[in-house]
Every structure is written in structure tokens, then in C-alpha cells.
Amino acid sequence: MATTPQRNGRRPSALQGALSAAAQANATLAATGALADTFGFHPLWGAAGTVAAAGATVLANAQAAPSALLYRLACWCGAGTWLTWVLATDMWQPSSFATLGIGTLAAVLGSPLAHRERQRLEASVGRGALVLSSTSRLAQDWERRVLLNCHFNVRIEEVRWWPGRTGYDLLTRIETPGRTRADLERGADTMATNAKLPNGCGIEVTKGPDRGSAWMRVGIVNRLAETIPYPEDFSPTSFLDPKTLGEYRDGSPVQVVLRQKAGLITGQRGSGKTMLQHVLTCEAGRSRDAIVIHIDLNGGGLSQPWLDPWIEGDIDRCPLGWAASNIDEALLVSRAMLAIAKDRKRSTRRIKKAANSQLLPISVDLPAYKIIVDESAEAMGQTSEPRYAELRSNLAEIQRIGRNEAIEVDFSGLRATQDVIPVNVKKQSSLRIGMFVQDTEEISYLFGWGRGLSLEDLDGPGCGFIQFDQEKPRPFKAAFMDFLQITRAAVAISRIRPDFDPAAERAARSVIGAAFDTRFERMRVAFTEHNEDDYDEAGEEEGRAQLPAVRTPAPAPAVPGRDFTLIMGGNMADWPHPSEIAAAMANQPAQAAVRIAPGVLPAPAEAPELIRRAMAVFHAEGDDRIHSEDLAAALGFPNKYELAAALAPYGVTARPNAFLKGGQRRRGYDLADFTTATQRDQQGSAEGPPSALAGPHNPHVGDPHTHTTPTRDPHIHADQAN
CATH class of the missing domain: 3.30.980.40 (Threonyl-tRNA Synthetase; Chain A, domain 2)
Structure with missing residues (x-):
């Protein structure tokens, strides 16, 4: 029953409201009976009124709770029955008023239940909805x-x-x-x-x-424990379109418009931070009116998978507009982009006027620039070294003045602390993402204290909090891109990416000169040559000249019932002991000739089939290094990327540097990595798949088109380099 607030602002209690309503109903019913008795109404009028009132009650309260509906029907039926009874007998007898009093008391006692159920109906589902x-x-x-x-x-x-x-x-x-x-x-x-x-x-x-x-x-x-695969869609978009980075707990997509958004991403090693940057690179790179630029002073690991197809000649155009893996290249990037930002403030005024917009309109001919800085501790750390101090100053100024000119900077760091992320950089970042960390203090530094955030809301790598402007940070799960997806995305983006606009090129050349035009040549060298233990062409030939001109055949070990011809290479001092050769060859199938690389034995029979077949290719070649394309062809894989995906679960990856073989300098594999994989498998390490996971002849695992990987959170594997 509804009640009306009193003038002092307080509502009467439920009992007071029920008594008041019952008293009014009692008086109304008694007056109706008296009038009907005075005018001599037939008792059937009371019965008809009861039926009509009950029907109206059902129609008017069809969406009410069952208890409330039954209560109202009982009240109407009781009142109608009493009225019919007094019209058929004598109203002015004591039993009539006693019966009316008993009915009124029953209505008062039953009213709290009806009132509570009706209030709960309104509170649970709002207006006009059916409640369970x-x-x-x-x-x-x-x-x-x-x-x-x-x-x-x-x-x-x-x-x-x-x-x-x-x-x-x-x-x-x-x-x-x-x-x-x-x-x-x-x-x-x-x-x-x-x-x-x-x-x-x-x-x-x-x-x-x-x-x-x-x-x-x-x-x-707990949907945050699930893997959210990045959708296989690399079609062109616009930088002004919402970009999808993952999903919230309720399954809705995490979408953000990158225009006018300076970003800040933090997260500890293995948190999925680098994977999120891959997704961000893909989402921004798919924009036909934007160019992605990387600065990663921690060896360029973020850029490498995006550049590999271009470096190895699979595509002609680089998917990234620029990538810096060292401080000198990063300084060139920062000087050029700062000059472009300042030039756009002057050179684009007519464009803004024609568009009647304070914000610079972007297009294929006037693209936006998204600068992604990985590992900000190297780029933005508190060091007094002049080059780093200039880089820190340039990037901070670009972030401060580049919003209107469509030049945005996204910083990232392993820790959300002041020594890694300066306060001014944090204040200017309207998009903040905190991936999984161990310390609540880092989340509080990034998003502010007293926000009610708890690390219990996250579930390990790939999870984080995301905040747009002043919105409340929300937990989410970042999308996951596997190795082959990044490769396919790089190929697609290479066709989509616009070029630097002419005004930007002029501004960049004004501060760094011809270094702007030769950036791709430097990138190719920086992401291919690392001056480690690789030979240059002259060094490789010199090294090969030290090997014997004629391979000296070694006597085969005595293995009962099996004939072998072993061809040993290298120096005799590196050859294994004959007893070791015999033990290694005991479980090998009989072959006409087996080549043994210096110091390396064939894989044991219990090693995974894919590893054994790969090592057999090395032995047949008589070398400890093979180019990726050659090994993929020998093993029956359609390309080197499928081979890389199949070998990754065993911990075998391509060498970081190219080497000369057969007159061509390309990247490839080292036999020592396969030997390590066999040892790891023999020791039962959890890092590699079980030996049952065979190579391409296993229809469930090893086939280059249907291979699978061990069950593990992909964000841990993808971001382990952090």
C-alpha cells in the first residue's frame, strides 16, 4: 500500500500505514452497507460487485508479485462476501460488525507481507518489468x-x-x-x-x-583466465575509428579512439605488456591514415617480428614508418618528429580553416603518427647522459604539444614508478593501462590512490586495468596475437601504410638531413647485423678456409647387424669418442652414409620426431647452420613461418643474426639449439612438449598445417623477453 510522506519529510511506519488504510477501508465498507440496506439493494448486487472488483484487481496487478495479488484478491473477496451477507440478513446485528472487525484485523496483519513483496518488485527490476x-x-x-x-x-x-x-x-x-x-x-x-x-x-x-x-x-x-584471440581481420580502417585491445569481464570489447590519446602502459616482466603493444601496433597500423613508429632501446625486440618479413625479402615495403633500436637512431626519430609537430602548427593552418576545425583533420595525404616507446626506463630514465637527456626532453615535448597535430606518444615501462615514468608523462597520458604487477603501490601510482583497485581482480599475465581520461579503471584481458598472425598483419599493413606527407619530410630533413631518407637502410642493418659471433663475408670465408679441404672418413663403430658409413667433418680433436658414436648410432635406422658435424651426435631415438628429422638434415648437410627456407623445405613445411611455429614449443628459434651460406646471407637455425632440445626432452623438462609430440608425420601435432603447442598461457610465452 502506498503511503504519503508527511510534512516533516519522514515516512510513516509500515504498521501506521496499514492501520490507517484499514480504518479507511472499514469505514467505507460500513457506509456502503448502510446505504445499500437503506435503499433495499438485492444481495446479488454485492456478489456482482465482488466479482467485478476481483477481475479488475487481477488486470491491474498482473505484473505484481503473487503474494501481493493474492492479498488484494482476499481483501476484495472478504469485503464483497460481508456486504452480500449483511444485505441478505440484517446489517444492524452485533455479529455483522464483529465480522467486519475480524476481517479488518486480518487485513492489517497480512499487509506487511504484501507491502514488502511489492516494494521488492519495484526495487529489483524497475518500471514495468517482470521479476523472478x-x-x-x-x-x-x-x-x-x-x-x-x-x-x-x-x-x-x-x-x-x-x-x-x-x-x-x-x-x-x-x-x-x-x-x-x-x-x-x-x-x-x-x-x-x-x-x-x-x-x-x-x-x-x-x-x-x-x-x-x-x-x-x-x-x-572468471573470464580473465581465458585467452582472447586477436580477430583475423587486417582490413584497412581509419585512425579515427575505435580500436579494440581486448575484452572486459562482461565480454564487451575494450575500444578506444587513439586520436588525441597519449598512452601509458606499465607491467612487470611476463605480464603481457609487449603482447598488448603488438595489438596496439596492429590496430594503429591498419589505419590507412596513420604511421606507426617504434622506439625500443632494449634491443628492438618489439619491432623485430614486424620487420622480419621485410628484412627477409617477403615484402617490399616496411610495415613500420620508422624503428629505432639504439639511442642514436632514437635521437634522430625524436628530433624529426618534434620538428614535424612544430611545423604542423604553422603549415596546416589553412587546412584547419578550410575544415572549420581546431583539430587537424587527418587523411591518407596528411597521416597521424603513433610513436610507441617500449621500455621507458632506457628512454626516459633519470640519467644525466646528454643523449638520453635530449631524448627524454624531446619525447616529453612531443607528448605535450603533439595532440592537435596528430602526433601521439605511447610510453611503456616495466614498473609504474617515478624513476621509470616521470610525473609529467603520467599526467599527460589520457589512456593508462596497468598490466599485472605484484605491488599494489604501482597500480595506485598509475591510477591514483583510493580508487578501490585490487590485484585480486586480475588473473595473471594478459590481465590489467585500463582507464580513459577520468573514467574509473576497469579490469580487462588483452587480445593475443601469435607469431604467424603478426607476420600476416605485417604483410597486410605494408600495403596499407601511408608515406610521410611532403611537409613532414621537409621538416624532418631540416633537422637531420639525409639521415631521414636513409632510415630504412639503417633499420635493415640494425635489425639484421648485431656484431655478435657471426662472420662477415670475408670472415666466413676465412673461417671456412681453416677446415680440411677433404673430409676424412672415420671408421664406423662395430654395431652388430648394422652397417654404417660415417663421414666426419672438422678437426679430429673435435670428433666424439668411438664409444659415444656407437651408443648414439645403436638406435638409428641403417643408412648408407651418416654425416656427423664436429662434436655433435645424431639425436637419440627417444627425442621428438620433428627434432630428430631436423638434426638428420643438419647431418646430411654436414654443417651446424642451415637457412630457415632450406630447413623448412627439407622438412616439408610450406614456409619458414610454419616451421618456426612448429619448433617454438621445443624452445628452438632462429638465430638473431643472418649468416652467409651458399652465397646468400639470411637468417637460419643452429644445430646446437636442436641438441639442447633433445637434452631437455630427455630430462623431462616442462619447457618442451613430450616426446609423443612428433613432427609433420604426426597427424595431430607435427603436421605443419595442424601443429599444436603445449597448454600454457600464451601471454607468458609471448612476453617472456620482457
């Missing part, structure tokens, strides 16, 4: 939970289940004066513990329809 009893109980539970943990009253006005029923949203009305959404945020972690939510689940508090309300998003299924 389970939803009603859910709303009651959360009202009690907020009161218990946050110490103020709320009313749950609506419950919305997520797709797949992995969680729900609660529209919460704050009813206690002096309380705000911030109080709900501070109690979110405590309420999640009280509700015994699964690991990786929590409560997000966001804005409601007005300042007196909030949405509480409650996850009950």
Missing part, C-alpha cells in the same frame, strides 16, 4: 551486503544479467545522506570477499543515471 523470485533475493542480498560492508543503505533498482550469465549489473540508488559513489568504490574489494566471488572476479563501480546512483558490475565467472 531469485532476482528479488539477489537484490536483497546486495542491499544487505552494502549495509554490512559499507555501512549505509542502498536500494537495488535494476538487475541486468550479462550474456552467458557470467555476471550482472546492479543499478544502485544511494539512500543514506552524505554517501557517494566513492564510498561504494572503497568497499568494492570487501564486498567481493564477502560475496565469495571466484578469483579474477570482482566488483566495478561506475556512473549511474545521476549523481545519486551507480552501477555495480559483478563478475561471477
Whole structure:
């Protein structure tokens, strides 16, 4: 029953309201009976009125809770029955008024149940919606939970289940004066513990329809533990379109418009930070009106997979507009991009005027530039070395002045601390992403203190918090790109990427001269030659000249029932002992000739089939290095990328540097890595797949088109270099 607030602003109690309503109904019914008796109405009029009132009650309360509907029907039926009875007998006898009093008392006693159910209906689902009893109980539970943990009253006005029923949203009305959404945020972690939510689940508090309300998003299924594959879509987009970085806990996509967004990404080693930067590179690189530039002073690991197809000649255009892996190249990038930002403030005024826009319009002919700085400790660390100090100053100034000119900088670092991420850089970053860390203090430094964030809301690598502008940080899971996806994306982006606009080229040449035009040549050298233990062409020939001109055949060990011809290479001092050769060859199939590289034996029979077949190719070649293309062809793989994906689970990767073989300088594999893989497999290490995971002849695993990898979180493997 509805009640009306009194003038002092207080509502009467439920009992007072029920007594008042019962008294009014009692008086009205008695007056109706007296008038009907005076005018001599037939008793059937009372029965007809009862039936009509009951039908109207059902129609008017079709969406009410069952208890409320039954209560109202009982009241009408009781009143109609009494009226019919007194018209058929004598109203002015004591039993008539006694019966009326008993009915009134029953109505008062039953009113709290009807009132509570009706109020719960309105509180649970809002206006005009059908409610289930389970939803009603859910709303009651959360009202009690907020009161218990946050110490103020709320009313749950609506419950919305997520797709797949992995969680729900609660529209919460704050009813206690002096309380705000911030109080709900501070109690979110405590309420999640009280509700015994699964690991990786929590409560997000966001804005409601007005300042007196909030949405509480409650996850009950840990979707952050799942892998979110990056969609296989490399079609052209615009830099102005929303970019998808992953998914929230409720399954909705994490989308952000990168225009006017300076970014900041932090996360410890293995947190998935580098994988997120790969996704960001792909999303921005797919823009037909944007150019991605990398600065990674930690060896260029972020850029390498994007540049490999170009370096190895699979594509003609580099997918990145520029990539710097050392401080000198990074200085050139920062000087050129700072000059472009300043030049655009002057040279684009007519374009802005023609578009009637304060913000520079971007296009294929006037692209945006997204600079991604990996490992900011190297680039932005507090060092007084002049080159690093200039780089730090240039990048900070680009971030400060480049928003309008469509030149944005995204910084990243292993730690969210002031020595890695300067305060000014953090303040200028409107897009902040904190991947998984061990210390809550780092999350608080990145997003601010007292935000109610808890590391319990995350579930390991690939998970993080993301914040746009002043919005509340929300947990999410970053999308995952595998090695072959990055390769395919690089090929697609190489066709999409625009060139530097003519004004930008002039501005860059004005400060770094011809170094701008020769940047791709330097990139090719920097990401191919690392001056490690590789020979140059002259050195390789000199090294080969030291080998014997004629390979000296060694006598085969005596193996009962098996004939071998062993061809030994290298120096005799490097040859294995005959007993070791005999033990190694005992389980090998009979062959006409087996070549043994210096100091290396054939793979044991229990080694994975793919590793054994690869080592057989090395032995047949009589060399300890083979180019990727040659090894892929010998093993039956369609290309070197499929080979790389098949070998990755065994911990075997291509050499970082190219080497000369057969008159061609290309990247390839080292026999020592395969030998290590066999030893690891024999020791039962969890790093490699079991020996049952064979090579291309295994129809379930080793086939180059259907190979699988061990079950593990892909973000750990992808970001282990961090």
C-alpha cells in the first residue's frame, strides 16, 4: 500500500500505514452497507460487485508479485462476501460488525507481507518489468551486503544479467545522506570477499543515471583466465575509428579512439605488456591514415617480428614508418618528429580553416603518427647522459604539444614508478593501462590512490586495468596475437601504410638531413647485423678456409647387424669418442652414409620426431647452420613461418643474426639449439612438449598445417623477453 510522506519529510511506519488504510477501508465498507440496506439493494448486487472488483484487481496487478495479488484478491473477496451477507440478513446485528472487525484485523496483519513483496518488485527490476523470485533475493542480498560492508543503505533498482550469465549489473540508488559513489568504490574489494566471488572476479563501480546512483558490475565467472584471440581481420580502417585491445569481464570489447590519446602502459616482466603493444601496433597500423613508429632501446625486440618479413625479402615495403633500436637512431626519430609537430602548427593552418576545425583533420595525404616507446626506463630514465637527456626532453615535448597535430606518444615501462615514468608523462597520458604487477603501490601510482583497485581482480599475465581520461579503471584481458598472425598483419599493413606527407619530410630533413631518407637502410642493418659471433663475408670465408679441404672418413663403430658409413667433418680433436658414436648410432635406422658435424651426435631415438628429422638434415648437410627456407623445405613445411611455429614449443628459434651460406646471407637455425632440445626432452623438462609430440608425420601435432603447442598461457610465452 502506498503511503504519503508527511510534512516533516519522514515516512510513516509500515504498521501506521496499514492501520490507517484499514480504518479507511472499514469505514467505507460500513457506509456502503448502510446505504445499500437503506435503499433495499438485492444481495446479488454485492456478489456482482465482488466479482467485478476481483477481475479488475487481477488486470491491474498482473505484473505484481503473487503474494501481493493474492492479498488484494482476499481483501476484495472478504469485503464483497460481508456486504452480500449483511444485505441478505440484517446489517444492524452485533455479529455483522464483529465480522467486519475480524476481517479488518486480518487485513492489517497480512499487509506487511504484501507491502514488502511489492516494494521488492519495484526495487529489483524497475518500471514495468517482470521479476523472478531469485532476482528479488539477489537484490536483497546486495542491499544487505552494502549495509554490512559499507555501512549505509542502498536500494537495488535494476538487475541486468550479462550474456552467458557470467555476471550482472546492479543499478544502485544511494539512500543514506552524505554517501557517494566513492564510498561504494572503497568497499568494492570487501564486498567481493564477502560475496565469495571466484578469483579474477570482482566488483566495478561506475556512473549511474545521476549523481545519486551507480552501477555495480559483478563478475561471477572468471573470464580473465581465458585467452582472447586477436580477430583475423587486417582490413584497412581509419585512425579515427575505435580500436579494440581486448575484452572486459562482461565480454564487451575494450575500444578506444587513439586520436588525441597519449598512452601509458606499465607491467612487470611476463605480464603481457609487449603482447598488448603488438595489438596496439596492429590496430594503429591498419589505419590507412596513420604511421606507426617504434622506439625500443632494449634491443628492438618489439619491432623485430614486424620487420622480419621485410628484412627477409617477403615484402617490399616496411610495415613500420620508422624503428629505432639504439639511442642514436632514437635521437634522430625524436628530433624529426618534434620538428614535424612544430611545423604542423604553422603549415596546416589553412587546412584547419578550410575544415572549420581546431583539430587537424587527418587523411591518407596528411597521416597521424603513433610513436610507441617500449621500455621507458632506457628512454626516459633519470640519467644525466646528454643523449638520453635530449631524448627524454624531446619525447616529453612531443607528448605535450603533439595532440592537435596528430602526433601521439605511447610510453611503456616495466614498473609504474617515478624513476621509470616521470610525473609529467603520467599526467599527460589520457589512456593508462596497468598490466599485472605484484605491488599494489604501482597500480595506485598509475591510477591514483583510493580508487578501490585490487590485484585480486586480475588473473595473471594478459590481465590489467585500463582507464580513459577520468573514467574509473576497469579490469580487462588483452587480445593475443601469435607469431604467424603478426607476420600476416605485417604483410597486410605494408600495403596499407601511408608515406610521410611532403611537409613532414621537409621538416624532418631540416633537422637531420639525409639521415631521414636513409632510415630504412639503417633499420635493415640494425635489425639484421648485431656484431655478435657471426662472420662477415670475408670472415666466413676465412673461417671456412681453416677446415680440411677433404673430409676424412672415420671408421664406423662395430654395431652388430648394422652397417654404417660415417663421414666426419672438422678437426679430429673435435670428433666424439668411438664409444659415444656407437651408443648414439645403436638406435638409428641403417643408412648408407651418416654425416656427423664436429662434436655433435645424431639425436637419440627417444627425442621428438620433428627434432630428430631436423638434426638428420643438419647431418646430411654436414654443417651446424642451415637457412630457415632450406630447413623448412627439407622438412616439408610450406614456409619458414610454419616451421618456426612448429619448433617454438621445443624452445628452438632462429638465430638473431643472418649468416652467409651458399652465397646468400639470411637468417637460419643452429644445430646446437636442436641438441639442447633433445637434452631437455630427455630430462623431462616442462619447457618442451613430450616426446609423443612428433613432427609433420604426426597427424595431430607435427603436421605443419595442424601443429599444436603445449597448454600454457600464451601471454607468458609471448612476453617472456620482457
